[in-house]
Amino acid sequence: MARDFSRKRLAPYALEWDATKHFPVAEMKEAGSLGMAAIYTREDVGGSGLRRLDGVRIFEELAKGDPVTAAFISIHNMCTWMVDTYGSEEQRQEWIPKLAPMDVMASYCLTEPGAGSDAASLTTKADRDGDDFVLNGTKQFISGGGASDLYVVMARSEGEGARGISTFLVDKGTPGLSFGPPEVKMGWHSQPTTQVIFENVRVPSDRMLGGVDGAGKGFGIAMNGLNGGRLNIAACSLGGAQAAYDLALRYMTERETFGRKLIDEPTIRFTLADMATSLEASRLILWRAATALDENDPDKVELCAMAKKFVTETCYQVADQALQLHGGYGYLHETGVEKIVRDLRVNRILEGTNEIMRMVIGRAEAAR
Numbered sequence: 001m002a003r004d005f006s007r008k009r010l011a012p013y014a015l016e017w018d019a020t021k022h023f024p025v026a027e028m029k030e031a032g033s034l035g036m037a038a039i040y041t042r043e044d045v046g047g048s049g050l051r052r053l054d055g056v057r058i059f060e061e062l063a064k065g066d067p068v069t070a071a072f073i074s075i076h077n078m079c080t081w082m083v084d085t086y087g088s089e090e091q092r093q094e095w096i097p098k099l100a101p102m103d104v105m106a107s108y109c110l111t112e113p114g115a116g117s118d119a120a121s122l123t124t125k126a127d128r129d130g131d132d133f134v135l136n137g138t139k140q141f142i143s144g145g146g147a148s149d150l151y152v153v154m155a156r157s158e159g160e161g162a163r164g165i166s167t168f169l170v171d172k173g174t175p176g177l178s179f180g181p182p183e184v185k186m187g188w189h190s191q192p193t194t195q196v197i198f199e200n201v202r203v204p205s206d207r208m209l210g211g212v213d214g215a216g217k218g219f220g221i222a223m224n225g226l227n228g229g230r231l232n233i234a235a236c237s238l239g240g241a242q243a244a245y246d247l248a249l250r251y252m253t254e255r256e257t258f259g260r261k262l263i264d265e266p267t268i269r270f271t272l273a274d275m276a277t278s279l280e281a282s283r284l285i286l287w288r289a290a291t292a293l294d295e296n297d298p299d300k301v302e303l304c305a306m307a308k309k310f311v312t313e314t315c316y317q318v319a320d321q322a323l324q325l326h327g328g329y330g331y332l333h334e335t336g337v338e339k340i341v342r343d344l345r346v347n348r349i350l351e352g353t354n355e356i357m358r359m360v361i362g363r364a365e366a367a368r
């Protein structure tokens with residue numbers, strides 16, 4: 001189903017959306033109606049009740065059609081899972097039936113201008129005032145900023161350090177909430193990335209995720225959300241790279257140089273063999289990490305970081321090789337490969353840079 005949807009509703013339009021910077025909201029809501037916006041969320045509130053392993057396979061398929069739209073649906077899924085897992089029963093009942101069909105679209109707000117990799121140093125404040133919290137600060141690089149209806153915001157309500165952070169559910173219409181202009185980017189053109197600005201944004205205390213029990217738990221919630229997010233982003237790189245590889249393979253069977261088809265050149269076959277091997281190795285580490293998350297394996301954090309780092313780097317190289325195999329045509333927008341290369345580049349940066357993934361892996365290894 002995901003493959004069919006991707007082929008019919010994403011792939012034919014992805015280049016046009018890139019060129020016109022169109023955010024395909026209608027198509028994403030259609031994906032929601034098919035169960036792909038609440039993949040690993042419980043069924044009693046409208047989720048699909050599937051596994052992480054199903055999730056990464058779905059995101060690979062969606063990303064074959066368009067890695068950018070797939071990535072936004074992935075971020076939305078991360079927010080939906082956070083509400084399902086850490087929300088109070090009231091919050092689950094209120095939000096998930098709207099998030100699952102994507103009637104409400106959600107953005108994840110952790111990064112700040114002064115706090116990216118060092119996320120626990122964030123300074124957006126949530127000051128208690130009677131029964132409310134008052135939020136002040138700025139979030140940076142928020143995917144879906146200005147377009148989403150719900151903002152899942154990590155803010156400091158309890159004091160210094162990682163344990164001083166809580167998570168809040170903030171409606172788009174809340175007075176004092178505003179958005180910066182869309183950032184001009186190398187790729188990811190078909191979704192907005194903006195600052196999300198809080199100026200005395202007042203939210204009732206029942207908007208703290210998990211209710212009063214959620215106080216100070218926001219960093220752990222954000223990080224646990226990101227474990228799965230990192231897998232899905234890696235799956236987006238895998239799907240994009242697979243699509244680029246498929247284009248290159250077909251082109252090699254068509255293009256002739258020096259009197260014969262490129263596919264008959266041994267060095268070209270070696271290149272294709274290396275690319276195919278890289279894709280399969282990426283798929284395997286991704287499925288391994290997804291299974292570890294499904295089974296709550298003690299090594300799940302490290303395995304998710306390994307998968308994110310390995311797959312986003314390896315698949316970026318595969319996409320770049322696919323561009324090279326197309327010669328000059330690979331550099332043209334209409335071929336579709338340069339877009340994939342641009343779109344996959346950022347996956348080495350967001351949801352934790354690959355240097356931070358190495359920090360996470362290194363810490364786990366040093367603790368063995």
Ligand code: FAD
Nearest residue numbers: 108109110111116117141142143193349350351352353355
């Ligand atoms: P910095 O933390 O300033 O890092 C700069 C460089 O230094 C990087 O190469 C980094 O790896 C390296 N570095 C940092 N610390 C160390 C260290 N100790 N050792 C070695 N190297 C180090 N964030 C959200 O919260 N929500 C979103 O929806 C979202 N969407 C995004 C969409 C786009 C298109 C982009 C570009 C970013 C998005 N981000 C989002 C933000 C993204 O997660 C951050 O950009 C990323 O975490 C890195 O933070 P930074 O940009 O502040 O880089």
Ligand code: 2MC
Nearest residue numbers: 075108110116117118119120162223224301350351352356
């Ligand atoms: N899963 C579960 N818990 C985690 C975790 C993870 N992946 N990473 C950290 N934690 C816990 C950790 O166990 C600790 O818990 P406790 O207080 O109970 O001991 C707590 O969080 C603090 O962790 P550290 O002591 O490791 O904190 P430190 O500040 O040293 O490092 C680091 C944290 C670097 C791992 C974290 O800041 C990080 O992942 N940075 C990258 C930020 C990031 O990924 N941003 C992505 C933004 S979203 C995005 O880009 C999108 C496109 C949506």
